[in-house]
Amino acid sequence: KAGVTQTPRYLIKTRGQQVTLSCSPISGHRSVSWYQQTPGQGLQFLFEYFSETQRNKGNFPGRFSGRQFSNSRSEMNVSTLELGDSALYLCASSLVAGGLAGELFFGEGSRLTVL
Amino acid sequence: GDSVTQMEGPVTLSEEAFLTINCTYTATGYPSLFWYVQYPGEGLQLLLKATKADDKGSNKGFEATYRKETTSFHLEKGSVQVSDSAVYFCALILNTGNQFYFGTGTSLTVIP
Helix, strand or coil: CCCCEEECCEEEECCCCCEEEEEECCCCCCEEEEEEEECCCEEEEEEEEECCEEEEECCCCCCEEEEECCCCCEEEEECCCCHHHCEEEEEEEECCHHHCCCCCEECCCEEEEEC | CCEEEECCCCEEEECCCCEEECEEEECCCCEEEEEEEECCCCCEEEEEEECCCCCEEEECCEEEECECCCCECCEEECCCCHHHCEEEEEEEEECCCCCEEECCCEEEEEEC
């Protein structure tokens, strides 16, 4: 079956702009989580959506937001971009909320560069 | 709070060498423990897991044992190959299932 698909794979923005990233989970998976990956910090949890509801949120400013649609596809948005937002943004899906089934399935990520 | 600490990289080994990547955790509850691997240009994928104390997870020649007494889940492989070159992440999730906590990753390069 198809894996987790993230679009776009690469993008370049300038400070102050906003960006929207998209994630299509594995068919049948209702949970989508987002992570920010940077060389020094590893993976930092942004938020998780389950059945269109934000279930959990990490310690990021309000500029970072997300949503999930009825088909489980998810988007995340970052407004007023800062240089420090440059990172690989990873989406992960799982069958049940919080990955309690024991496995997250990751997409290849969207690499954002802010100039 | 809940967290995972893993050894700093990068790690460079010759082919067929023995690999250990250390991972320790702090958890307010009872966690399940995981190792994920990220090959160049790809997303993370599950390598192995253990859900209770003294369990041993294994896959592709890699092993890790859940040690509650030392709060550790060290990754080992007896003989690494060039194809094992990747970044390895230790992670935990509590049985309450709120979120995964990942370590910062350890980059491994295996040279022929």
